[in-house]
Amino acid sequence: MDIVTAQEMYERDRVAMEAAGLDGKMLMENAGRAVTYDLLRHIRKEHTIVVLIGAGNNGGDGFVIARTLLNLGYDVEAWQVVPDAKITGDAEAHKRIFQASGHPYRLLKSSEDLNTSLGRADVCIDAMLGIGVKGRLKEPYVDIVRLCNEKSIVRLAVDLPSGVPADEGQEDFEAFQAHYTSIIEAPKQSAFLQHTQPYYGEWSVVEIGIPPKQLPDPRRRLWDGADVKRTLPERDAHSHKGSHGKGLIIGGSPLMPGSVAMTARASLRSGAGLIAVSTDPEAIPAISPYVQEATFVEGRDGGQVPDLEGYDGIAFGMGFGRDSKKENVVERLIEEKETPLLVDADGLYLLKGFLPALEKREAPTVLTPHPGEFAHLSGLSIKEILNSPFSHSKNFAEEHGVYLVLKGPSTIITSPDGEQRVDISGNAGLAKGGSGDVLSGILLSLMMQTEDVWDALSNGCFLHGTTADLLVQDGHSKVDLLASDVIEGLSRTFRTFSS
Numbered sequence: 001m002d003i004v005t006a007q008e009m010y011e012r013d014r015v016a017m018e019a020a021g022l023d024g025k026m027l028m029e030n031a032g033r034a035v036t037y038d039l040l041r042h043i044r045k046e047h048t049i050v051v052l053i054g055a056g057n058n059g060g061d062g063f064v065i066a067r068t069l070l071n072l073g074y075d076v077e078a079w080q081v082v083p084d085a086k087i088t089g090d091a092e093a094h095k096r097i098f099q100a101s102g103h104p105y106r107l108l109k110s111s112e113d114l115n116t117s118l119g120r121a122d123v124c125i126d127a128m129l130g131i132g133v134k135g136r137l138k139e140p141y142v143d144i145v146r147l148c149n150e151k152s153i154v155r156l157a158v159d160l161p162s163g164v165p166a167d168e169g170q171e172d173f174e175a176f177q178a179h180y181t182s183i184i185e186a187p188k189q190s191a192f193l194q195h196t197q198p199y200y201g202e203w204s205v206v207e208i209g210i211p212p213k214q215l216p217d218p219r220r221r222l223w224d225g226a227d228v229k230r231t232l233p234e235r236d237a238h239s240h241k242g243s244h245g246k247g248l249i250i251g252g253s254p255l256m257p258g259s260v261a262m263t264a265r266a267s268l269r270s271g272a273g274l275i276a277v278s279t280d281p282e283a284i285p286a287i288s289p290y291v292q293e294a295t296f297v298e299g300r301d302g303g304q305v306p307d308l309e310g311y312d313g314i315a316f317g318m319g320f321g322r323d324s325k326k327e328n329v330v331e332r333l334i335e336e337k338e339t340p341l342l343v344d345a346d347g348l349y350l351l352k353g354f355l356p357a358l359e360k361r362e363a364p365t366v367l368t369p370h371p372g373e374f375a376h377l378s379g380l381s382i383k384e385i386l387n388s389p390f391s392h393s394k395n396f397a398e399e400h401g402v403y404l405v406l407k408g409p410s411t412i413i414t415s416p417d418g419e420q421r422v423d424i425s426g427n428a429g430l431a432k433g434g435s436g437d438v439l440s441g442i443l444l445s446l447m448m449q450t451e452d453v454w455d456a457l458s459n460g461c462f463l464h465g466t467t468a469d470l471l472v473q474d475g476h477s478k479v480d481l482l483a484s485d486v487i488e489g490l491s492r493t494f495r496t497f498s499s
């Protein structure tokens with residue numbers, strides 16, 4: 001499923017109109033009806049419903065929704081919150097159809113009247129502003145949004161909660177706080193940002209008849225279970241351990257043995273053929289009982305670099321420590337340019353001074369920062385990153401020729417040529433030390449089992465988050481879930497998603 005900016009959405013509407021001959025009124029009818037039937041999942045027959053209708057095409061959708069609900073016999077009060085002169089174009093055409101159907105609407109004169117109406121209602125449908133919103137809300141919307149947000153009422157939004165910007169990059173806004181949003185045609189960037197996503201509540205997307213084959217590709221999409229089923233490689237019946245990749249994991253230290261232990265175990269649970277660990281010798285007794293299938297390599301005494309040859313993939317950095325005396329390892333890893341390399345955690349701190357050297361690498365380089373680590377690497381602030389994660393990830397991945405996995409509740413995976421995939425699986429149970437180490441192990445393993453690193457990374461993020469979701473649905477809670485539970489839970493996820 002594509003993820004779009006407001007501009008890209010307008011382009012889609014234009015394609016539908018010009019290339020396919022669907023006119024704006026048809027699209028609005030389709031949108032309003034599709035949204036109505038989607039919203040009905042949250043409405044009961046005995047509910048009293050207020051539909052709030054704004055000045056643009058989002059308001060036009062509102063007239064279609066109000067009419068459809070009234071036609072179906074629901075108890076609806078349609079409120080036009082702007083003067084008549086503001087309702088123009090397709091929205092005006094649908095207002096006329098609404099009136100011709102014999103339905104009355106109320107015109108907002110004072111927010112007091114609306115307040116009384118909202119006080120009686122069970123459900124409020126926000127069809128005031130959509131992708132056309134610019135800057136902070138102006139009156140009358142500010143007042144209305146505040147009234148709605150303070151009422152104990154089911155709040156449903158059409159396309160976007162009014163006031164939420166469609167695109168990344170805007171942090172100063174006030175908005176309708178939806179419990180559920182019915183998104184038209186494609187999710188907008190703001191459905192995935194930490195500061196805007198909570199306004200959507202739960203959401204899903206309705207199809208409105210725009211012909212998919214004619215659409216420009218935004219090179220930005222949601223990666224879902226169907227994508228995983230389609231792309232996860234099958235394990236060949238005639239394979240041997242060498243067929244599934246020999247991986248090296250460099251990390252861990254006497255005070256942080258668990259990190260590398262979990263990366264190694266997650267890697268093996270995700271199908272890697274062989275895993276070798278390079279760690280401080282003092283850490284080995286803590287690691288080996290947890291992951292008996294792994295072997296250990298020599299060469300971490302006194303800052304030595306282990307032998308890097310003969311591996312199908314290397315993961316570096318988890319629990320490694322940030323002592324700059326260990327930077328020689330980073331230099332050597334970058335030189336090993338034909339082996340795929342994943343860098344996480346402390347490795348990302350040590351990598352910062354060597355970023356320009358990354359472009360010499362021939363095999364894929366994968367960086368898996370959370371926003372704090374990405375801030376360190378990029379020199380941006382965490383706030384800047386959270387505000388515009390799509391564009392900052394894209395710029396960084398293109399500039400340094402790397403795959404960037406920017407982790408968070410929505411994880412954005414960017415390829416060196418700037419294509420982006422978003423994984424929204426997972427839950428707050430993963431917000432715990434160790435989750436990232438497990439993810440690195442899964443990613444290393446999947447990278448070694450296919451030629452397609454891009455799919456491997458997307459699938460790895462999805463399997464990691466989905467495992468946490470399945471565990472929380474059955475047996476665990478978000479409170480008790482541990483990173484090591486996710487490793488053991490992978491069995492079930494692989495059974496579900498591999499063919």
Ligand SMILES: NC(=O)C1=CN([C@@H]2O[C@H](COP(=O)(O)OP(=O)(O)OC[C@H]3O[C@@H](n4cnc5c(N)ncnc54)[C@H](OP(=O)(O)O)[C@@H]3O)[C@@H](O)[C@H]2O)[C@@H](O)CC1
Nearest residue numbers: 027028055056057058129130131132133134136137138159
């Ligand atoms: N064919 C199509 O295109 C289809 C479109 N569809 C639907 O249309 C929606 C997009 O419609 P849109 O472009 O009319 O924008 P929309 O969000 O309704 O708002 C525009 C109005 O908002 C006002 N306004 C802006 N900022 C403001 C602020 N801060 N505070 C206050 N007011 C502000 C602005 O005022 P102005 O700046 O002009 O004074 C203008 O009057 C889209 O989300 C989807 O729901 C579907 O029906 C499918 C077919």
Ligand SMILES: Nc1ncnc2c1ncn2[C@@H]1O[C@H](COP(=O)(O)OP(=O)(O)O)[C@@H](O)[C@H]1O
Nearest residue numbers: 370408409426427428430431433434435436437
């Ligand atoms: N609230 C959340 N919802 C979904 N996934 C989350 C959430 N919090 C964290 N995660 C996931 O958990 C992992 C955390 O990684 P990271 O921050 O590196 O953890 P650590 O370094 O502590 O192991 C990432 O994959 C991230 O996407």
Ligand SMILES: [K+]
Nearest residue numbers: 126129160162
């Ligand atoms: K809206």
